[in-house]
Amino acid sequence: MIFGARLVVPIFLISFNVSFNTVGVFICKGPKSMVYHKSERCKGLLKCSTKVFRVSLSEAKRLGRRACKLEFR
Ligand SMILES: [Zn+2]
Numbered sequence: 001m002i003f004g005a006r007l008v009v010p011i012f013l014i015s016f017n018v019s020f021n022t023v024g025v026f027i028c029k030g031p032k033s034m035v036y037h038k039s040e041r042c043k044g045l046l047k048c049s050t051k052v053f054r055v056s057l058s059e060a061k062r063l064g065r066r067a068c069k070l071e072f073r
Helices: 002-023 057-062
Strands: 025-028 052-055
Touching: 025 057, 052 057
Parallel strands: none
Antiparallel strands: 025 052
């Protein structure tokens, strides 16, 4: 059973990374926004004063965004 669980986790992480890169990330374009979020329901986006935009991860990095501390630890 333990062996089976170990096998499943890496596969899950790989597929997660692929879909994450394809779907993109969410950013707020408010003046204090410095990070990107993987979920548009993230607590960090609740206080966003503008619309929430979906961009690719590379675009978010080009804009100088860092990963959201609430989601990426
Ligand atoms: Zn976040």
